[in-house]
Amino acid sequence: MKIKKVAIIGLGALGILFGARIAQQIGDDLTIIADQKRINNYQKNGVFCNGIPCRFHYKTPEQAEKADLIIFAVKINGLRDAIEVVRPCVGPDTLMLSLLNGITSEAIIGEAFGEENLIWSCAQGMDTLKSGNALTYTNAGMICFGNRADDQPTExxxxxxxxxxxxxxxxxxDNRMDRKIWSKFMLNVGVNQVVSVYGQNFGSVKKSGKARDLMIAAMAEVIPVAKQEGVALDEADITYWLGVVDALSDTGKPSMRQDVEAKRPSEVAIFSGTVVALGQKHGIKTPVNAMLYDKIMAIEKDYHQFSK
Incomplete structure (x- = not known):
């Protein structure tokens, strides 16, 4: 069955990035699902991708129709709410694809809807910057997707x-997306957190020095933890992701750095928080991630206190 109608929930960086491309090709067959308050904001102020207005078609959950593909592009702490919001769009053949960071979104979506129509996926290689409703980027990156752990092609x-x-x-x-998602998680643990604490942009970890060394060290701590969780990562994964980072725009920033600058809650819990917790579970020391967790939490505490 051909995918014709698509729904996206979440107009963060990736929702805008991929939504703009999809809307250009299928027009109103793409629906952005949001509550009325958000829709009013989008319609009043516009949504822009590299300076071009996005021609999005918006609907509230009550207005939503069945979709052939639903793309989740919210933050992890909003995923369970998003699942309930899109339920009216889910039919027996609706495919679901997550662009969330971390290693848990597929499990959460699968728990809600079953895994039969779940597409395991992650996004990589983009250097997006979002300010308000406006997104800019140099590299659009790509979506990696496939079976969880089955090399056989599926419909x-x-x-x-x-x-x-x-x-x-x-x-x-990639039909070993269980491993790919863990590998991407390893990248986020390094680049997102280190740039948030020790740099301003990707350029700060592309050059030799303390920041790049810490990024690599934070990533390396994921390898033994992943092994204990049944996922075989190795140094070659680090080398691969360093190549991806080095191809990004120097002035681009990871999502966590943008959250810190905007004084928003970050995803530190799903990055170093997860590594430290799994390290404790398996008796593995993770000092770099413990340090990064403490520093990011201190940063958040400072700006929350400042806002009071």
Whole structure:
């Protein structure tokens, strides 16, 4: 069954990035699902991608129709609410794809809807900057997707491949997405946190020095933890992600750095918080991530106190 109607929930950086590309090709067959307050904001102030207004079609959950594909682009702390919001859009053949950071979103979505129509996925390689409703980027990156741990091609994967080809979204099919998501998680643990504490942008970790060394050390602590969780990562994964980071714009910033600058709650709990907790579970020391967790929590505490 061909993917025709698509719904996106969440107009953060990735929601705008991929939503703009999809809307250009399928028009009002793409629906942005949001509450009325958010819709009023989007319609009044506009949503922009690299300076171009996004022609999005908005609907509240009550107005929503069944979709062939639902893309989750919210923050992890909003995922469970988003699941309830999109329930009216879910039919027996609706595919679901998550662009969230961390290693838990597929499990949460699968718990709510079952895994039969779940597409395991992650986004990588983009250097987006978001200010208000405006997104800018140099590298659009791509979506990696595939089966959780099955090399056999499946109909649902081919449906998504055909759709991405049709709308012009770059992608990579990986049918060991359980490992890929952990590998991407390792990147986020390093680059997001270190840039948030020790730098201003990707350029700060592309050059040799303390920040880059800490990024690599934080990533390396994920390897033994992942092994105990049944996922085999190694140094080659670090080398791969360093190549991805080095190809990003120097002035680009990871999402956590943008959260810190905007004095928003960060995703530290799903990055170093997860590494430290799993380290404790398995008796593995994770001092770099423990340090980064403490520093980011201190930063958040400071700006929360300042806002009072």
């Amino acid at each position: 649902k994967i081919m449906r998504v491949q055909e759709f991405f080809d049709r709308v012009g979204i770059a992608y990579q099919i």
